[in-house]
Amino acid sequence: MSTDAVNEVVIIGSGPAGLTAAIYSARANLNPIIVEGEPSSNSDQPGGQLMLTTEVENFPGFPEGILGPELMTRMKDQAIKFGAKFITSKVTKVKLTDKIKRIWLSDENETELLAHSVIISTGAKSIMLNVENESRLLGYGVSTCATCDGFFFRNKNIAVVGGGDSALEEAIFLTKFADKVTIIHRRDAFRASKIMQQRALSNEKIDVLWNTEIRAFNGENSLNSVTLFNNLLNKEYEFDLDGAFVAIGHSPNTEIFQNQVLMDENGYIITNNGTKTNLEGVFACGDVQDHMYKQAITAAGSGCAAAIDTEKWLNNNIS
Numbered sequence: 001m002s003t004d005a006v007n008e009v010v011i012i013g014s015g016p017a018g019l020t021a022a023i024y025s026a027r028a029n030l031n032p033i034i035v036e037g038e039p040s041s042n043s044d045q046p047g048g049q050l051m052l053t054t055e056v057e058n059f060p061g062f063p064e065g066i067l068g069p070e071l072m073t074r075m076k077d078q079a080i081k082f083g084a085k086f087i088t089s090k091v092t093k094v095k096l097t098d099k100i101k102r103i104w105l106s107d108e109n110e111t112e113l114l115a116h117s118v119i120i121s122t123g124a125k126s127i128m129l130n131v132e133n134e135s136r137l138l139g140y141g142v143s144t145c146a147t148c149d150g151f152f153f154r155n156k157n158i159a160v161v162g163g164g165d166s167a168l169e170e171a172i173f174l175t176k177f178a179d180k181v182t183i184i185h186r187r188d189a190f191r192a193s194k195i196m197q198q199r200a201l202s203n204e205k206i207d208v209l210w211n212t213e214i215r216a217f218n219g220e221n222s223l224n225s226v227t228l229f230n231n232l233l234n235k236e237y238e239f240d241l242d243g244a245f246v247a248i249g250h251s252p253n254t255e256i257f258q259n260q261v262l263m264d265e266n267g268y269i270i271t272n273n274g275t276k277t278n279l280e281g282v283f284a285c286g287d288v289q290d291h292m293y294k295q296a297i298t299a300a301g302s303g304c305a306a307a308i309d310t311e312k313w314l315n316n317n318i319s
Contacts, residue, residue, distance in 0.1 A: 007033050008318070009310055010103055010115040012091050013253075015048025016296045017286025018121035019075040020303030021310075025119075026082035028311045033113060034079070034086045035105065046088065047072035048123045049144075049287075050296060057151065059296055071296075094118075096260050096282050116318050117281040119306045120261070120269060122253040124287040124294070129161065129246060132216035132227075141223025141243050146170035147295065149245075150177050156242035159183070159226070161214060163190040167247035168200040174245065175205040182241075183208045186231065209239075217244065252288050266291060275306040281317070283310050 009025055011018050014036035025032040036046040050056065050068035057065040076086070090106040096118060103113040126144035128134055134142060143149040146160075150173060158178045160171040163185040171181050183200065188210050190197050200206050209228065215236065216227040223244060229236045252267045262270045262278040268291045269277060269284040277284050285306035286299035 006100055007113060007115045008314060009117045009119060010113055011119045011121060013121035013123055014046050015121060015123045015286055015299060017299040017303035019079055020300040021119050021121060021285060021307040022079035022084040023082060024304050024307030025310060026079055026084040030311060032084050034084055035091055036086050036088055038088060038090050058148065091256060094256055096279050117310050117314055119310055120257065120284040120288055121286045121303060122288050124250045124252040127249045127251055129214055131214055134217050137217045137219060137223050141219060142217055143245050146173050146245050150174050153178050153243045155179050158243035159241050160245045160247055162247040163187060163192060165192045165196050168192045168196040170245055170247045171200055171206055172203060175203055181206050184212050184214060185210060186213045254288060274309045275302060276309060281313060
């Protein structure tokens with residue numbers, strides 16, 4: 001079912017970037033429509049990855065910390081206060097190459113939204129191990145962000161899973177807090193750059209378990225051990241841990257935009273001159289175009305920029 005009205009802006013995604021874009025575009029009287037996603041256990045649900053996070057202590061303005069879901073609820077309420085309208089649905093298909101953008105939704109009517117401009121803020125999801133109890137203990141000892149959660153593991157025994165630059169960088173960072181950091185890597189050599197390997201292997205707080213995989217995370221209310229499997233010795237055993245950081249990469253939620261919006265080799269949307277994509281009237285913000293920082297505050301900042309860029313574009317191109 002197609003709606004005849006052409007919206008000034010449709011925002012796809014409702015994490016920190018999308019909600020900040022919603023607040024700014026609503027205050028600019030652009031009457032934004034936000035397609036926020038559908039409830040699920042994944043990072044592309046309404047509110048994004050912060051809906052899967054417990055305590056957030058590094059978002060400015062909350063010196064005592066704030067729960068991730070509460071922060072997202074407050075941001076959504078603020079957007080609604082200024083007139084933003086939310087649709088709880090997923091986007092199944094888009095056509096962004098025409099002057100009037102078309103967005104199809106997953107509701108039972110297969111609603112089609114029309115828009116002069118689109119802000120893409122669908123985020124990126126952490127690649128997970130998909131082993132027993134991983135999703136249940138996410139936020140309760142299992143984490144995907146050392147910068148976000150490292151502080152909670154002072155004087156603890158923790159592990160980092162992975163063998164690339166990001167994993168080794170996180171392991172080195174976590175030595176600022178933990179007593180011991182164990183890198184768990186399924187191969188017998190790291191993929192990371194030589195300099196990162198040298199830094200990690202020379203750090204007295206870091207140990208490495210080679211040829212080893214996690215089979216399960218264990219604990220009732222919080223992580224207390226992992227089940228490991230050494231694929232060289234064909235041996236399974238328990239390993240006590242207070243925390244584990246999964247650092248095997250991220251995957252941007254950009255599948256539906258392929259062959260329309262320009263992306264890099266890893267699927268991140270390429271932006272230039274602020275938040276502009278290669279398509280007129282299409283902007284991108286947050287983790288969907290940020291493969292470096294991946295923080296709530298940087299996502300929010302880029303959401304602000306996207307709203308301002310969109311407003312300027314609409315003023316110059318739509319009478």
